[in-house]
Amino acid sequence: MNAPERAQPPFDATLLQRARAQAGQSQRSVLAELQALTGADARDLVPAIAEPFGLKVLETAQMLALAPAFDLVPLSKAMQRHCVLLRTATAELIGVIADPFDTDLQTWLETHASAPVCYCLALQADIQAYLSKQEESVRAVDTLVSNTTDDTHGARTVAVLSFASLSEAGSPAVKLVNSTLYDALKAGASDIHLESTAQGLAVKYRIDGVLDHATSATGIEVAQQVISRLKVLAELDIAERRVPQDGSFRVESGGREIDLRLSIMPSIHGEDAVIRILDKRAMIEAYGSLTLEALGFDAPSLRSLRMLAEEPYGMLLVTGPTGSGKTTTLYGALTEIHNGRDKIITIEDPVEYQLPGILQIPVNEKKGLNFARGLRSILRHDPDKIMVGEIRDRETAEIAVQSALTGHLVLTTVHANNVFDVFGRFSHMGIDPYAFVSALNGIWAQRLVRLTCARCSTPYQPDEADLSRVGLTYADVADYRFLHGKGCGDCRGTGFSKRRAIAEILILNDEVRELIIEKRPIRHIKEAARRNGSRSLREVALDLVRSGETTLAEIKRVTLHE
Numbered sequence: 001m002n003a004p005e006r007a008q009p010p011f012d013a014t015l016l017q018r019a020r021a022q023a024g025q026s027q028r029s030v031l032a033e034l035q036a037l038t039g040a041d042a043r044d045l046v047p048a049i050a051e052p053f054g055l056k057v058l059e060t061a062q063m064l065a066l067a068p069a070f071d072l073v074p075l076s077k078a079m080q081r082h083c084v085l086l087r088t089a090t091a092e093l094i095g096v097i098a099d100p101f102d103t104d105l106q107t108w109l110e111t112h113a114s115a116p117v118c119y120c121l122a123l124q125a126d127i128q129a130y131l132s133k134q135e136e137s138v139r140a141v142d143t144l145v146s147n148t149t150d151d152t153h154g155a156r157t158v159a160v161l162s163f164a165s166l167s168e169a170g171s172p173a174v175k176l177v178n179s180t181l182y183d184a185l186k187a188g189a190s191d192i193h194l195e196s197t198a199q200g201l202a203v204k205y206r207i208d209g210v211l212d213h214a215t216s217a218t219g220i221e222v223a224q225q226v227i228s229r230l231k232v233l234a235e236l237d238i239a240e241r242r243v244p245q246d247g248s249f250r251v252e253s254g255g256r257e258i259d260l261r262l263s264i265m266p267s268i269h270g271e272d273a274v275i276r277i278l279d280k281r282a283m284i285e286a287y288g289s290l291t292l293e294a295l296g297f298d299a300p301s302l303r304s305l306r307m308l309a310e311e312p313y314g315m316l317l318v319t320g321p322t323g324s325g326k327t328t329t330l331y332g333a334l335t336e337i338h339n340g341r342d343k344i345i346t347i348e349d350p351v352e353y354q355l356p357g358i359l360q361i362p363v364n365e366k367k368g369l370n371f372a373r374g375l376r377s378i379l380r381h382d383p384d385k386i387m388v389g390e391i392r393d394r395e396t397a398e399i400a401v402q403s404a405l406t407g408h409l410v411l412t413t414v415h416a417n418n419v420f421d422v423f424g425r426f427s428h429m430g431i432d433p434y435a436f437v438s439a440l441n442g443i444w445a446q447r448l449v450r451l452t453c454a455r456c457s458t459p460y461q462p463d464e465a466d467l468s469r470v471g472l473t474y475a476d477v478a479d480y481r482f483l484h485g486k487g488c489g490d491c492r493g494t495g496f497s498k499r500r501a502i503a504e505i506l507i508l509n510d511e512v513r514e515l516i517i518e519k520r521p522i523r524h525i526k527e528a529a530r531r532n533g534s535r536s537l538r539e540v541a542l543d544l545v546r547s548g549e550t551t552l553a554e555i556k557r558v559t560l561h562e
Contacts, residue, residue, distance in 0.1 A: 031045060031046070031049065031098070031099070031123075031124075043123060046121055046122070046123055049100065049121065050100070050121040053100045053119075053121075055100060055119055055120055055121045056120045056121070057120065057121050057122065058096055058120045058121070058122045058126070059122065059123075059126050059456070059488055059489070060126045060129045060130050060133075060456070060486075060487045060488040060489055060493050061456055061486035061487050061488060063084060063086060063096060063122070063126070063127075063130045064130060064133065064486075064487060064493070066086040066087065066088060066094065067086065067087045067088075068084065068085070068086060068087070069085040069086060069087045069093060069113070072085055072093075072112050072113050072114075073085040073109065073112045073113070075131065077112075078131060079131055081105060081108065082098060082124060082127060082128070083095065083096060083097050083098075083105060083109060083127065084096040084122075084127055084130055084131065085109060085112070085113060085117070092118060093113050093115055093116065093117045093118065094117070094118050094119070094120055095109045095110075095113075095117040095118070095119045095120070096119075096120050096121075096122050096127060096130075097109075097119060097120075097121065097122070098121070098122060098123065098124040098127060100119070100121060106119065123489050124489075125489030125490065126488060126489035127489075128489065128492070129487060129488060129489045129490075129491070129492045129493035130493060132212075132492050132493050133487065133493040171225070172222065172225075173222065173225035173226050173228070173229045174229055176217065176222070176226055177226060177229050177230060177233075180192060180194075180203055180214075180215070181251060181260075181275075182253070183205075183214065184205050184214075184275075184277065185253055185258070185277065185279070187205055187207055187492075188207060189205035189206055189207050189277060190206050190207070190209075190276070190277055190323060191205070191206040191274060191275065191276055191277065191323075192204075192205060192206075192273075192274070192275040192277070193205075193206070193211065193272070193273075193274050194223075194226060194227070194230075194272065194273040194274075194275075195267075195272050196220075196223045196227070196267055196269040196270035196271055196272055197223075197269055198269055199216075199218055199219075199220075200216065200217045200218045200219045200220060200222055200223050201216065201217040201222060201223035201226060202215075202216050202217075203215040203216070203217070206323075207492075208448075208450050208494075208496060208498075208499055209323055209448055209450070209499070209558075210450070210494075212494075220269075220270065223269075223270055224270060224271075226273075227264065227270070227271045227273055230262055230264070230273050230275070231245070231247075231262075231264065233249040233262075234247030234248060234249045234262040235247060235249075236262070236264065241266060241270070241271055242266055243266065244263070244264060244265050244266065245263075245264040246261070246262065246263050246264070247261075247262045247264075248260060248261045248262060249262065256279075258277065258278065258279050259278040259350060260275050260276065260277060260278065261275070261276040261278065261350075262274075262275055262276075263275075263276075278350060278352055291332055291335060291336060292305060292306065292329070292332040292333060292336060294332070295325070295328065295329060295332055295500070295501045296499075296500030296501055297500075297501055297502075297503055298502075298540065298543070301502075301503040301505060301540070304442070304444075304505045304507060305329070305333065305444060305503070305505070306333075306336070307507075308441050308442045308444070308507070309333040309336065309337050309411070310337060311409060311441050312407075312409065313404060313407045313408055313409050314404050314409060314410070314439060314440065314441035315400065315401065315404035315409075315410045315411075315412065315439045315440050315441060316333075316409075316410070316411045316412075316441055316442055316443075316444065317412060317413070317414055317422055317440065317442075317443045317444065318330060318411070318412070318413045318414075318443075318444045318445075318446065319413065319414050319415065319416040319417075319418070319419065319421075319422055319443060319444070319445045319446075320413075320415075320416075320445055320446045320447060321415070321417075321447075322415075323448070324446055324447050324448055325446060325448050325501050326413040326446065327348070327352055327389065327413065329444070329446060329501065330387055330411050330412075330413065331352075331353055331355065333411060334346070334355060334358060334385075334387060334411070335355065337385070338355070338357060338358060340357060342384035342385055343359075343381070343382055343383045343384045343385070344357075344358045344359070344383065344384065344385045344386075344387070345358070345359045345360075345361065345378045345381060345383045345385075345386055345387075346358060346359070346360045346361065346386070346387035346388075346389070347360075347361045347362075347363060347371060347374040347375060347378060347386075347387070347388055347389060348360060348361070348362060348363065348387070348389035349362065349363035349371070349389050349390065350362050350363070359381075361374055361378070363389070370396075371388060371389065371390065371391070371392060371393075371396040372393065372395040372396045372399060375388060375396060375399045375400065375403070376399060379399075379403060379408075383408060384408065384409070385408065385409040385410075385411070386400075386403060386408055386409070386410050386411070387410075387411045387412065388400055388410065388411070388412035388413075389412075389413065390412070390413050390414065390415075391412055391413070391414045393429070394429040394430050394431065397426060397429050397431050398431065400412055401431060401435050401436055401439045402435075402439075404439035404440075405435065405438060405439045410439075414426075416445070417445075417560070418445050418504060418536075418537065418560075419443040419444070419445045419504055419505070419506040419529075419534075420506070420522050420525060420526060420529075422443050423436075423516055423522075423525075433516055433517050433519070434517055436516075437508060437512075437513040437516045437517060438513075440508055441507070441508060442505065442506060442507040442508060443505070443506045443508075444503055444504075444505055445503065445504040445505075445537065446501050446502065446503045446504070446537075447501070447502055447537055447541075447558040447559060448499040448500070448501055448502075448558070449499060449500060449501075449502055449541060449544060449550050449554055449555065449558055450494075450496035450497075450498075450499050450550060450554050451496060451497060451498050451499060451500060451544075451549050451550055452483050452484060452485050452495065452496060452497075452548065452549060452550055452551060453485035453487075453488060453490060453491035453494075453495055453496055453497040454497065455485075455488050455490040455491065455497070456485045456486045456487060456488035456490070456491065456495065457483040457484065457485050457486075457495075457548070458483065458484065458485075458486055459481075459482060459483055460482050460483070460484050461482060462477075462482060462552055466552050466553075467552070469552070469556055470538070470542070470552055470555065470556055471538075472542075477546075479546065480545060480546045481546065481547060481548040482545070482548065482551075482552075483548035483549075483551075484551045485497070496550075496554070500544075500549075502537060502540045502541050502544070503537075503540065504534070504535065504536055504537045504540065505534060505535075506529050506534050507532065507534075509532060511528050511532075512525060512528050512529060512532070515528055536559075537558075537559040537560075538555065538559045538560065541555035541558070541559050542555065
């Protein structure tokens with residue numbers, strides 16, 4: 001249970017007392033004041049704070065190795081007070097706190113424990129990561145409906161909220177919606193799932209492509225009120241509970257507007273809601289600059305994509321499941337090829353990021369502006385390069401193919417599992433194979449792979465069953481460096497931090513075009529593509545496993561064995 005050794009920053013008792021005094025005046029933590037005084041990293045300062053008190057320092061992985069004492073301090077209370085009460089194998093109680101000067105918190109823990117408590121120190125981020133790993137978390141609900149005198153977290157959360165269009169907060173349902181949106185934005189979630197259950201409401205966030213349980217609300221009435229509140233925001237029919245409904249609304253947070261798309265679906269326990277978060281600035285903040293290199297592609301893939309994007313005419317298709325970064329890749333390509341001398345027009349649903357110097361048209365189905373109609377209008381606007389957000393139907397596909405055949409570069413996306421499934425998709429739409437392959441320059445299939453957290457990664461050795469699931473043997477992995485994350489504050493206890501894109505690329509040559517026109521089996525097309533240098537998503541992903549950047553379980557989650 002010993003914490004890893006760290007280089008100690010210059011530190012003395014006088015500095016600690018000075019930081020404590022300033023913390024009392026500024027309402028900030030002692031750790032924050034010490035960071036301001038020394039400029040040191042928070043993780044380097046925690047051992048220095050703990051030393052005068054004779055406390056051990058714990059990290060998330062070490063906390064996870066102990067049993068939670070939720071029978072004494074429920075998870076909801078732990079979330080409110082930002083602390084953890086753990087139980088060792090010998091029944092010793094350990095209180096994990098972030099501030100050793102908070103005597104009120106220590107008294108509160110001892111009162112609930114009704115037994116001696118041995119204290120340890122941890123970063124607040126590590127405590128939050130530990131709590132987020134618990135499946136029965138009820139953070140948002142408790143901050144809203146708890147009437148206990150020690151509920152200070154809820155008041156703080158509501159005070160921080162600055163949603164201009166969600167300013168009303170008179171009822172628990174309104175506060176729950178506000179709190180859920182705030183927490184999801186803070187966590188970097190792409191989607192919020194609100195699922196009605198027999199007991200009430202379950203809230204889940206999709207972060208880095210994975211759905212994690214966030215909170216639960218008890219009571220069927222609470223679930224109904226929350227769904228009704230969302231319907232009001234999206235201007236949907238609150239009386240209709242038998243058919244699906246779709247809508248959208250907008251909030252303001254941190255001085256910027258964020259678009260939210262709402263989908264309501266009836267279920268056996270009431271109604272479920274899914275909110276898609278469309279933060280136009282999040283992309284540029286995540287990648288620093290919107291370039292293809294910033295997306296993390298390997299060098300061969302990057303060269304192929306740039307070659308396809310720089311063609312004077314033809315079609316580049318990007319495929320992959322929802323949330324795999326297709327649009328982001330196209331944005332990166334447009335940013336790099338935009339030289340100010342070509343007319344570039346996009347039609348999207350919705351416009352996810354504003355690109356200067358490029359005409360971007362949002363789809364408006366209610367007004368009759370769909371992809372097909374918008375694409376026809378774009379062709380009359382003298383474009384050189386066109387980006388179509390998604391090909392969904394035969395009409396849009398036909399116009400896109402004709403545009404590529406008549407001297408335009410068309411960049412677009414289509415939903416398919418891999419590059420070879422695209423041919424079946426267009427054939428199903430009724431597109432002439434000869435015209436399609438004549439227009440097509442290449443197909444780009446991609447996935448986003450979570451990377452092993454550099455902070456808490458540790459070596460491990462997979463067993464034979466793990467290897468066989470991805471089609472490997474011990475002989476195949478002799479040069480592999482297997483790493484996986486134990487979970488820490490930096491990765492919210494997941495063991496993964498950040499994502500990078502991997503790609504499968506098919507560049508069409510005469511041989512591949514002839515095989516497609518002749519409707520030869522996919523097996524023959526794959527063999528020709530491999531001779532031309534094409535690599536599958538699984539092969540590219542295994543390179544990341546070999547270097548220790550991700551895990552076998554992660555590549556199995558996002559790729560198929562072929």
